[in-house]
Structure formats: C-alpha cells, structure tokens
Amino acid sequence: MTAVWSAAWAAVLRRKLQTIVIGVVVCAASATLVMALGLLEAAAAPFDRAFAAQQGAHLAAQYDADKATGFANPAAQATAGPFRQATVDTSEGEVFLGTLTVVGRADPGGQVDRLAVSQGRWATGPGEIVLNRTPGAAGRIGLGFRVELPGRPALTVVGFAHSVTGSADAWVAPEQVEALRPDALQVLYRFAHAGTAAEMAAATAGLPRDGLLGTLSHLTVKDKATSELGVFIPFLMIFGILGLAVAVLIVANVVSGAVVAGLRHIGMLKAIGFTPNQVMGVYLVMVSIPAFAGCVLGTVAGNLFAKPIVQDAVEGFGVDDLSFAPWVNLVAALGMPLLVASAALVPALRARGLPAARAISAGTATHTGRALRIQHWLGGTGLPRSVSLGLGMPFARTGRSALTLASVVLGVMTVTLAAGVTMSMTAYNDAVRPHFTDRVELMAGPPPGAPAVRPEGVEAPAATLSDAEDEAMLRSLPGTTAVLAGTQLDAEVAGGTQKATIRFYRGDTAALGPRVLTGHWPDGPGQVVVPSRFLNQRGLAVGDTITVQALGNRTQVKIVGVVLTNNADEIFADWSTVDVLGPGTRAATYLVRMATGTDRDAYTAAVKAADPGLQVLPPRDGTSSTAVIIISAALVLTLVLGAVAALGVFNTVVLNTRERRRDLGMLKSIGMTPRQVTVLLVTSMGALGVLGGLIGVPVGIAVHQLVVPLMAQAGQADAVDILMNVYHAPLLALLALSGVVIAVLGAVVPARGAARLSIATVLHNE
C-alpha cells in the first residue's frame, strides 16, 4: 500500500462527515444523470432498432386505384406494393377490434416492411387473416379466433405479425382482400437518405401525384411512438444538469473546506516527506473514494428509479429489455468521479502549493478588510448581536459563501422549475381533461360504428326522445345555461393506418366545446379543427385539406383551426359535416353546464324523469398518467436536489463551526446562550438563503420558459399561454422563501450541535 493511499484512506475514515457528504451528493447527482441519459437513450432506441430490423418503410403512400397511373419514385431505393387495401368495420363482432385497415400481401418479407411473424403463420389462403400485434403484448384474442365482418366473409386468425411503421392493422392473402372490397392501394418506399424532414420532403417530391390520397412518413410514426417518453427528456435533462452542477459545487466546497481545515495536516504530510504531488494525490484520492462509491450506488438507483418510467413509455414497442445501453451507465460510473476529481483539483492544487512551514503553523486563513468593515458596520446597527454577527459571517470566507450560495441558487432553481412544470402540467391537464363540478354529461346511445355490446350489469343508454326533443328538453330544464350535443365517428385519415376520431358538435360550442387556440371553429360542412399534436404528427398545417373516411363514406375536409386537446388523433367538426359522413346520425352525448347553485342530483333526476333512456355519466377523472409521472418525478427530484443543496449548507456550517470553535466557545464564555449561538449560525446561512431565493427564482423561471416549450415540442404540442404563464405573485413569494428553507434546514442541525459545544473543552484545547 503506498503512502498516498494510506494517508488518503486514513483521512476517509477519520473525516466521516466529509466522506458521507461527498458520497451522498455524488449518489444523488449520479442517479439523476442516469435517469436523464437513460431516458434519452430509451426514447429512440426501441423504435430505431425495430425499424432497422424490419427495413421499415420510410414512406407509406395511399392511392385511389381508379385514378393512379403509376407508383415509381426515382428517389426510392426499394419499393413494396402496390397492395390492395380495405377498411373493415368490426363493431358487430363478438370482440370489437375497431375499424381495421387490411392489406393484401402474399408474404411478410420483401425489401420494405419485412414483417416479423411472432405467432402462428402468414395468411396464404381464403378465410385467413394475420393481425398486427406488438411482440409480447397481451391481446383478447388468440389464434383460431373468427373475425366477423358484416356483409363480408368471416376470417380466421392464423397468425400475429408486427409492423413497426404500422403499415396495416391486419393482412390477408391478395386474393382474399378482393372479397373485403378494397378501396385504396398501398405503396411502401425506402430511400437512401431519409433521416431528416428535409430529406423526406425531397424524397416525397418524386411521388406520382395522380390518385394520391395521402402519405405517412416514418419520422411522423417515430415522433408519435416516442412522443410520450420524449416529454420527459427535456425535463429530466435539466434536472440531470442541475444535479451535476450542485454536485460539483458541493464537492468543490467540501474539498476547499478540507484544505482549509487541514492546513496543519498538509503541513505535517510535507514535514514528514510527502512531495507536493503526493499531497495533492492524497486530497484527490480522499475525495475520489467516496465519490466512486456514491457514483456506483447512484447509478444503480438511477436504473431502478427510471425503470417504471421507461416501462410505461416503451410498452408500445413490446420491448422486454428495460436496461439502459452500456454507455449510459459507463458515462455515469466513470464521468461522475472524473467530474468530482476535477472539482477537487483546484483546492488539491492549493494544498500542493502550500509551503510546509506556513501550513504547519497556520490556524485559519486571515480575514479580508471588507469583511472586517462589514462586521464593524453590522455591530453598530440595532440588530441583536447574534444576528449581526451571523450576517457578517459569510463575508469572512467569500469563496466558500459563493459556493454555498450557488448551491442554494441551484436548489431554489430546482424548486422553481419543478413548481412551474407541475403548474404547467396541471393547467394543461385541467384544460384538456376538464372535470368541472358544474357540468353534467349524458349519454343517449352508442355513436355509429361503436359496439352496442355493454359489459354485463351495465344498462345501455337508449334515449326515448328524439335528438331534437332531448336537446330542447335539456335547454328547458331550470338551471341549464348551456348545452353541447355531440357524437363521434371512428375514421381513417388517408396515409397509412392513421385512425382518428372525428367529434361532431352542435349547440353552445363556444361555452362547452374545445378551446380554439388559432383559426376559428368550423362554421360549415367540410371544415374541421384539430389539436396541434394532430398537425405535428402528420406534418400538416392550418389551411391544409385531408381525406377522411368513415362508415364507408369518404370526404375531404379543410383544417381551419387548432384546438387545445391532448389526443393527437382527434378531429373536431361542426354538426353539418356529420351529414356527409354519417347521414341521420343523432347526438350520442349531451354536455350541460348548470347555473351556479344548481343541485346536481336534483338536475339529473329531472333529466331522467324527462328521458329515462339518457344515462348520466359519472364526473370525469381528470388525471393523466403522464402528468402524474412527471409531477411525481418533479417532486422526487426536487426533494433530492433540495436535500443535496441543504447538504451543501450543512457542510458549510460544519466547516464554519470547526474553524470558529474557539470564537463560539468565547462567545458562550461571555454569556451567549445556546439559542443565540444557533441563531448566529442559522442567520449566517439564512442571509445566503434570502439572496439565493432572489437569484434562484428568476433563473428558475427562465429555465421553465426554456424547458416547457421543449417538452411541448417533444409531445408534438404547442407551448400555449396556459403552460407558460404559471407563476403568480403568491407562488413567487413562496418560491423565494424556499431559499431560506433550504438554508435553514441545512444549517439548523450543525448549528444546534455548535450551540452544545463544551466551552471548557474548546478553550482548553487552545
């Protein structure tokens, strides 16, 4: 064992508090970093791996069979198809599978979209069908299940396959698809260069236009598939950076303090023959040992904490292996100790350069003139002496105070950012999932195309009055202030297997309909509004026209506005458009807003009396799993980083107390009470807490304004005002106080310990 190792190991064991502080801080920072990097990697990896393995289609195009004149694209490296494609309704079957896009393909292989048959075999004959299912995903049906189709031949499930780009919901043999009444042709393309939107735009430009109904880019599919996980990334990345910064600051502070406190130790080492480099080595090794241990623990903890989040987000890919790529753990396990050693390098170099004679004879470093002047001025103020002495203390060691202040600032930033993100998530959640107590939702019956089968024991709604009579009845009831009638159709949007639900509204749309962010609510047939996620996932814009198909009817609709909702697969239309896609459709639901003070039970009883067939839906549960995860993660990370920042304060007070043992003993000897000693030390950090609050809150708000748009962008949504403007005066005041809370929490324990110092021991030791 070398002398450096022996001296360093002895210091690790002797300076237990210092060792623990470094270990805990590095552990927390490593865990946060692993979570952030791991999720970054997890967000893209499953899709990319599956896409590469399947030779996924960079572009899926749909053509009208009657109008298409050719499918060749000069930019294409490989092409598959054209395949005949049918849209079939399963609502009258035993098990509702939705509206299925069924493609006729002779085999699952080929140069594009090589399907992986995970169970059973490929459909080769009449009456056979293969369903698209993620490998490992559970399903209600198995091999041999018969899919009943109204007016078409029943099909038996002979296999399950998976298309990562979702080129179809099911596949049958080419001759079988003819019996399903195909209504389009599907062509799949792969390009040499398709990694960016610009490359995709260039590649798509070469498509034949005749009969083109729509296209779907693999980038859109990927964005959609990874969007939920992507929301977490900017948020966790910034927490990871904050964790790293706090760790570096605290480690720098701890090691600087160790150098100052260990002046005599350094002098002794040099006196007995340690070279300057060996002294530096002792200090670096002394710090690196707990840092490495903390890093290993933090890496393990980061893997464990991130697992539920990743599991929730990647389940759609059928990924079983939830461990992160080796580079994530390698970066954390090696990078963090290196970072810590770098933070320790400056004070270690200082230890290296200290002359032995000066070090061995030193007590504490001298105080600056400015600190003395401030302390003199404070002594003349009317403040209690314990408070004024405490306020002057940070000026005695400005470097240490600056590092501690930076830790508090980062802690306050974390609290401010987490509070802002929580408020943004809550505001968004409330906006897209309203659960107002003054609203009653009524169901008149199933929307067209939806299964009529209800779970056993639940009475199916079946309105006894006509649509017009029900609406008139509701409007006439005392307490009604607004009524919104609605229904919905499952529709196919041209271009791949993109399903969407078209919601049709009639009545008080301004009061009860979705909030229009840009453009206007449809004011006639052929107009729709959509959420920004719908546009972003499909590469569309307001003013574009899309082709939708429902109940066997196809029409083109123009996007005239953007609404605030969370679901990327929703289209909102005026009631006039339902007459095109589903003529004669009645309202399936009624949303009523009651006047203030209206008794909900009495109101719903009156509704049931007028139309017993209307079913009163229970008030909506407004919680979202993503919001819950983000808010929970924000809370946990805030607690962790807040505690780490408080640990930085704790460490500073411990160092200050050690250095000022004699002063504290003297103050007690002339009559300072233990409470006053505690006040003195807590005040010294409280002042930094106040300053930290004043700096940290605006910085935290600035980071929030940066992170939330990135989160919204990752979720293919827009950063609307309700997400951005979440900080209000009372909240800001509370957030500013968080600096004081961090400082006081960190200071109070060592301050109380200092207050209990034995005066006799301290002064006798001199």
Next chain:
Amino acid sequence: MQNADAVVELTNVRKEYSDSTALDGVSLTVRAGEAVAVMGPSGSGKSTLLNMIAGLDRPTSGEVVVHGTDLGKLSETGLALFRRRGVGMIFQFFNLLDDLSALDNVALAAQLTGTTAGQARKRALELFGELGISSRRNIYPAQLSGGERQRVAVARALMNRPALLLADEPTGALDSKSGEQVMDLLLDLNQIGQTLLLVTHDERLATRCATRLIEVADGRIARENTLERA
C-alpha cells in the same frame, strides 16, 4: 450554611471524565475582595476548578455556588445569563474575535446584555482609557501585541462590572514585559475591590497579585496559604 460575604463556595466538588478524575472532593470559599491564586502542575485540575466556578462546566457531584446561585441548578441558558454579568473571564490565549475591532470585541459583552451598540462602545472607550489602550481601539486583534490583546481581554471581562474576575494563565502567552503589565493591572483591580481568582503556573504572578494561594494536586486541594503581597 452559606458564608454571608462569600462570592464563591464549592462544597465537595467532584468532576470525572471518562478516563480520569479531574476534581476529587474539592471544597473552597472565596470571599469578596479576595485575590486567590490556584497553582499546581499540569493536569492537577486547576483549570477544571476555574471552569466550574465560571459555569463553563458542570460538576459530576457536589455544589458550586457563586453569588448565592447554585450553578448546578441552572440550565445552559441560565448559565449563559450568569456568565454575562456574574463573572468576567481572561484566557491565556485572549480569545478575541479576529473579525471585530478591539473596541467591538469589548462592546460585544455589553451588547449581549441588551445594551445598545452606542452605549456599549461608550463604556468600552472608558475602559480603554482606564487600561491605557485608547489609541488601539480600532485596531483588529491580529495587529495587536500580546500585551495589548490581553488588556483588551481584561477590558472585555470588566465590561459588565462582574463581581468576580477569573483569569486562566493570564500571562502564560505573554513576554515578560507584557506579563508585568498585566500583573500590575490585576493587582490594581484587586486593590480597588475586585474579587479575583486566577489559575497560573507563574509563582511570581501568584505572589505579586494574590492574597491567598491554593495548591492543587491530583484533583484535591493539597495546601492553602495566606500571602503577603510582594
């Protein structure tokens, strides 16, 4: 039964540490106006004795009564309040706060009792005048000589006009000239009625300043003599 003019009364005081006994059944009375010197070899228990009387430490058993107050019955806060006005302490290594000027170090003791900063500084200036260090009032401890530092420490100890002045090796860290000056100062203080109890190794200090000498050995009072001042 307490002595009417006793400032300090120790009755059978015992102080044990984990591995040793510092005081072993010490009984002692110090009367008002006395100057008592406590001497003894290192580790004999003399500093522990001083700490008991100053309320800096608590006895394992026995009774320490100062100015009629049984210190054993006081809380930590009660002891702190006692130290503010009941005793003034002078230490071997001065124990001045490095980041306060000489004047502020002295004024601090009064400010702890609730005196305003202005009044405290006024009183401190009076003491600086009496001790002959007025010109050094705005100097910081690091720039003062040893003798000057100890004078500042004496001024601080006298700030709240304590009935009992305790000194622990007050000349131990001083050169001979500064030591002489401090001895003169303590002698003068006792001669104007200040009760004084000092712990020292320095026989010259003891014989010059004290009226009574107590020798401590192995935690017990080994000998007690009345002195004629040199």
